[in-house]
Amino acid sequence: MFLRAKEEFSNVPNHSIVTTVNSHKENMIHFLQSYGLEKTAALKLSLLFEGTTSMTETADIQEVKEVLKSLVGCTEVS
Template identity: 50%
Template sequence: MSTKKEDLVQSAEKLFYEHGFHSTGLKRVIKEANVAVMTLYNHFSSKDKLIVEVLKRREKRYFAQLQVQLQESSDLSSICLHLAEAHVRWLVQNETRGCLFLRAKEEYGSDSSHPIVQVVNQHKSGLLRFFQKKGLTETQAMQLTLLFEGATAMAETEDVDKIGKELIYLTQRLF
């Protein structure tokens, strides 16, 4: 990815996460990224396409973090524990303003065929499939996803370290 495109995507993600999708205009993204207007349109034909790229890149980083943590996992309980630890690390490293995917769905969810809504839905179902590929049953994958989603939501209003400890505890108890 070109440096200018990278700057655009990073700036857009930061602004969308801090201020919301509809509240953040492209002029603000351009200014934050310190690029020309044409640079934006050379890479993205619309704001929606920029948002889709932001979400896909965030998803890629998230799944990469989960995968790295699994390198030393062998049995189901250690897999689940390492996944939970990776999720806690994600929460600690990223600001705790909730799930960017669910925030996108909240703003664009009135149209289920909207590309942004489809990316969000694919991300959530992709998390379930990821867990199943790691050896969890469909039910276990749903349970772990619910723990992660709950931790992400609670990290908006509670101390992230406390949330992390409870997520680890619950994961150990459940799996």
């Protein structure tokens, strides 16, 4: 998320948008790890969330929801 905004300012590494995006991604990994996931598992889940967010822009949201549920083995996603 926020990658389009980050792209606009990628030539300024210390720009607040760039640092916010980088911080958000790091924090999300740490948040997932705080629930006991190893870093690799946290990265995989983060990739699933990022891809899901992207896919909902172009695909049927209910279909995306069902596929995500099957990938993570959840019984409920809201």
